[in-house]
Amino acid sequence: MSLIVLLGGALATVGLTMLATRLIGRDAGWIAAAALAALAVLVGVQAAPVIAGGEAVRETIAWMPTLDIAVRLRLDGLAALFLLIVLGIGALVMAYSARYLSERSVHAHTGYFAWMLLFAFAMTGLVLADDLVLLFVFWELTTLCSFALINRSGHRASAPAVRTLLITATGGLALLFAVVLIVVRTGTTVLSDALGDAAWQTDAGFTAGVAVLVALAAMTKSAQFPFHLWLPDAMVAPTPVSAYLHAAAMVKAGIYLLMLFSPALAGTVVWQSVLVTTGLITAIMGAVFALRRFDLKEIMAYSTVSQLGFIVALIGVGTPSALTTAALYTLAHALFKASLFMVVGIVDRQAGTRDIRLLRGLRRALPSTFVATVLAGLSMAGVFPLLGFVSKEYLLGGMLEPGGPEWLGALLATTAVIGATATFAYTGRIILGGFTDYRGTDRIDEALDTHRMPQIVSEASPLFLIPAVVPALLGLLLGPSVAMLRPLTGAAGSAAAGETYEASFAIFSGFTPELALSITIIVLGLVVIGQRRRLDRVFEARILPFTAIDVVERIRTGAIRLGRRVGGATRTDAQPLHLGVPWLLLALVIGAALVMSPAVGEVVEPGEPWTDALLLGLLVVTVVPAVLTRSRLTALILVGGAGFVVALWFFALGAIDVGLTQLLVELLTVVALVLILRRLPPLFHRVARSRQLASAALAVGVGAAATAATLFFTGRRELSAVGRYFLDEAYEDTGGSNVVNTILVDYRALDTLGELTVIAVTGIVLMGVLARRPLLPERTPDISHWSRTALARSTDNTLPIRVVARWAAPVVILLSLYLLLRGHYEPGGGFIAALVGGTGFALAYLGAATDRRAPITWPYRGLLAAGIVVGVASGIGGYLVGSFLKPVRFGIPLPWGGEYGFTSALIFDLGVYFAVIAIVIAVLNELGGVTERRGSDDVIEGAEPTVDPASDPSRKEAVS
Numbered sequence: 001m002s003l004i005v006l007l008g009g010a011l012a013t014v015g016l017t018m019l020a021t022r023l024i025g026r027d028a029g030w031i032a033a034a035a036l037a038a039l040a041v042l043v044g045v046q047a048a049p050v051i052a053g054g055e056a057v058r059e060t061i062a063w064m065p066t067l068d069i070a071v072r073l074r075l076d077g078l079a080a081l082f083l084l085i086v087l088g089i090g091a092l093v094m095a096y097s098a099r100y101l102s103e104r105s106v107h108a109h110t111g112y113f114a115w116m117l118l119f120a121f122a123m124t125g126l127v128l129a130d131d132l133v134l135l136f137v138f139w140e141l142t143t144l145c146s147f148a149l150i151n152r153s154g155h156r157a158s159a160p161a162v163r164t165l166l167i168t169a170t171g172g173l174a175l176l177f178a179v180v181l182i183v184v185r186t187g188t189t190v191l192s193d194a195l196g197d198a199a200w201q202t203d204a205g206f207t208a209g210v211a212v213l214v215a216l217a218a219m220t221k222s223a224q225f226p227f228h229l230w231l232p233d234a235m236v237a238p239t240p241v242s243a244y245l246h247a248a249a250m251v252k253a254g255i256y257l258l259m260l261f262s263p264a265l266a267g268t269v270v271w272q273s274v275l276v277t278t279g280l281i282t283a284i285m286g287a288v289f290a291l292r293r294f295d296l297k298e299i300m301a302y303s304t305v306s307q308l309g310f311i312v313a314l315i316g317v318g319t320p321s322a323l324t325t326a327a328l329y330t331l332a333h334a335l336f337k338a339s340l341f342m343v344v345g346i347v348d349r350q351a352g353t354r355d356i357r358l359l360r361g362l363r364r365a366l367p368s369t370f371v372a373t374v375l376a377g378l379s380m381a382g383v384f385p386l387l388g389f390v391s392k393e394y395l396l397g398g399m400l401e402p403g404g405p406e407w408l409g410a411l412l413a414t415t416a417v418i419g420a421t422a423t424f425a426y427t428g429r430i431i432l433g434g435f436t437d438y439r440g441t442d443r444i445d446e447a448l449d450t451h452r453m454p455q456i457v458s459e460a461s462p463l464f465l466i467p468a469v470v471p472a473l474l475g476l477l478l479g480p481s482v483a484m485l486r487p488l489t490g491a492a493g494s495a496a497a498g499e500t501y502e503a504s505f506a507i508f509s510g511f512t513p514e515l516a517l518s519i520t521i522i523v524l525g526l527v528v529i530g531q532r533r534r535l536d537r538v539f540e541a542r543i544l545p546f547t548a549i550d551v552v553e554r555i556r557t558g559a560i561r562l563g564r565r566v567g568g569a570t571r572t573d574a575q576p577l578h579l580g581v582p583w584l585l586l587a588l589v590i591g592a593a594l595v596m597s598p599a600v601g602e603v604v605e606p607g608e609p610w611t612d613a614l615l616l617g618l619l620v621v622t623v624v625p626a627v628l629t630r631s632r633l634t635a636l637i638l639v640g641g642a643g644f645v646v647a648l649w650f651f652a653l654g655a656i657d658v659g660l661t662q663l664l665v666e667l668l669t670v671v672a673l674v675l676i677l678r679r680l681p682p683l684f685h686r687v688a689r690s691r692q693l694a695s696a697a698l699a700v701g702v703g704a705a706a707t708a709a710t711l712f713f714t715g716r717r718e719l720s721a722v723g724r725y726f727l728d729e730a731y732e733d734t735g736g737s738n739v740v741n742t743i744l745v746d747y748r749a750l751d752t753l754g755e756l757t758v759i760a761v762t763g764i765v766l767m768g769v770l771a772r773r774p775l776l777p778e779r780t781p782d783i784s785h786w787s788r789t790a791l792a793r794s795t796d797n798t799l800p801i802r803v804v805a806r807w808a809a810p811v812v813i814l815l816s817l818y819l820l821l822r823g824h825y826e827p828g829g830g831f832i833a834a835l836v837g838g839t840g841f842a843l844a845y846l847g848a849a850t851d852r853r854a855p856i857t858w859p860y861r862g863l864l865a866a867g868i869v870v871g872v873a874s875g876i877g878g879y880l881v882g883s884f885l886k887p888v889r890f891g892i893p894l895p896w897g898g899e900y901g902f903t904s905a906l907i908f909d910l911g912v913y914f915a916v917i918a919i920v921i922a923v924l925n926e927l928g929g930v931t932e933r934r935g936s937d938d939v940i941e942g943a944e945p946t947v948d949p950a951s952d953p954s955r956k957e958a959v960s
Helices: 002-053 077-100 106-128 132-151 155-186 191-195 204-221 230-236 239-265 269-291 296-317 320-351 367-381 387-400 406-435 444-450 462-478 482-497 513-530 532-540 548-570 575-579 582-603 610-628 632-652 656-677 689-715 721-734 739-747 749-772 799-822 830-846 860-881 904-927 953-959
Strands: 057-064 069-075 889-893 899-903
Touching (some): 002 057, 077 106, 077 239, 106 132, 106 239, 132 191, 132 204, 132 230, 155 191, 155 204, 155 230, 155 548, 191 239, 204 239, 204 269, 230 296, 239 296, 239 320, 239 482, 296 320, 296 406, 320 462, 367 387, 387 462, 406 513, 406 532, 462 482, 513 532, 610 632, 632 656, 656 904, 721 739, 749 860, 749 904, 860 904
Antiparallel strands (some): 057 069, 889 899
């Protein structure tokens, strides 16, 4: 169970760090770093025999066995390499964050660490996943974490976060289509089995289609042309986010996906053509764009795009040697790029700017930072003897021998040399521009007008500096000792190639064509650096009249405008049109009558109970006046009466649970609507009497047609096979004898969990809407003629109900707990119990002497969250006996003998109870004009301030 422990440990780190943040603030980053480092050590221990023997480690936990979907985990050489990158770089970034973050805003730090570590968990699951569905789930989780981390970086981050989400979510849809095609064609969700299926060799159309979809998904995540724009756009996020997600981890998700599918797709022409072409175009384009930027972080962003292009092109070549080199290059890139991003954060914090036109002489003020930048930069540029040099040498070798005609190797190598020369040039731009007196164009005055570097700049503290120095030093040490990496990179390359390949990396392989190309790159790079002043003038001119961000933004806004036009053609505020065109409904009623008229005798039998006719008549008596009345209060009473009649009908039919639920919902609905009516005019607007009569006749006709159709199709058949199964097997399957409850919390527990989530979301939306758009002021009733009576005094007016509520409310709440405990065997359950408890709280609310404060001050936000957590936690126990949410039986010995038997469904019902109680209290308090008692909200660092309604004219107008 070591892989399960690894995945669970990554998730547990999230909660542990969030708790630690509340106690020690930003220093919780050290705890997160230690946890991720420990997980990296665990990966190393588990991967050692895998790398040595070549056999992957597999573990499985049942998830959805009927669909053959499980939590299947697999650790091979490829997964081990990427896990070490994800966890190792993650540990360094967490340690770096412990000093990068400010000492204020604990709430903001909690969210930051939570999303960063949740991303680490998602990447861990993605790399370990051996199930196609699980792979897609973790892939999308990385997308959501990235969006959240960007979006929470201040008000300027909203648009970049949305653009990033749109691009990466598009790739997610492509991956989803690929997963569906693979599962349908191969007949399995097991990833390793699907990749080994014969369909990849026998069905060319299937293989080409999946190749395009997987390449599209990976290109969006790894910022390849034309999807490259999101990565520079996402640089609004804090530097640690950029160092981790957008340099070392998230962009590597696309690289991992390409290498994962290489065993099945490496020989496909469309796969090679797309990846090699796109990769080299991206490498050159990103390098050119990096030469045009003056912000160090933007230069890093485009350099990341460029370097990823080289890796994608290598994977496209597809030979075992190229794939092994791609593994080595991925490791080298993670080290030098994480170091460079962290260095940029240090420069920004210590110097107050990242603009190379403003930075002056930092090599003397920040000597250690300068050394780390030089080491990491030279590794990126491919200078001997750093690890980047070795990976670049073998990259050039892979381009020279792609396995095709000779001219193809020369073309690819020449293109790679151009990209590598630009890489050397923008590396010089980073080092010289950041740490010397940069001599750019005369536009420096424009930058000086907006910002000036502080006169006094000091070196960062060792704790802030060490995480940035460590990966740079590793690049220096691993270059000469690259042979140590042969087992790891060889195992990764072998897994990607689908065959055993012995890596033969060396720091010096003699005087080879690759060495000659490396020398050429360095010479040309030095020439470009020497001509940087002239090149700046060239690059400052706009190449195109638009940017990639402009294109995406126009597509997004155009889609929104199109949606508004399409919606506007059919949108209306008229309620009848929302129900459908009246004539269409009338035609439906007439058509139903004609169809069912021959079978009237079969539908309405002489032996019908007289109570049905009576209850139907009561419904008519309540519904028709509700349509005709102008009084809102009268309509509320009549609609409530109709609900009570329906509840009585359920009771008459023997559906005690359903009838009780209906009755309780009606009670609470009346209370909630009364709170709303206080703020609405007493009468509906006046409409023509003819329209009222037509609406009433149409409503009654549609209701009659629906009733007749129900009777015709279902009312006279025998009990279905499914219903009979529930009655006969419910106790044996679930341990419960209340069939309605067992269906809800056992057979359809996953569906109920979804409904539970909907309840929680509804509560959150309710609180959010009312917080942003306060309720209209209450109507003040005219009681002047009763000014001398108790009606004018709220204390005296509520005395009777306060006396009743004092003893009745606790009794009702205790009754709800009794119904909760017996729900699996007798009428009751979590939902009904919560509704009963809600009526107790409503009684306490109505019996309050004043509405200035909430009579129930329970933290309903916490109760909503607790309901979801308890519901999910109850399902985890099901794994012990087979699958999620499967009932597990327990027994508690009683003091007087015997035992109280129950199943995990009771715990699930408790989650339902918490959530429903919370939503009832939330409705009562929020609609009643009072809110949950809580402390002042923490200010999120960099977040947009909340607008005060009193200072916002639009809000004033809305409230008035």
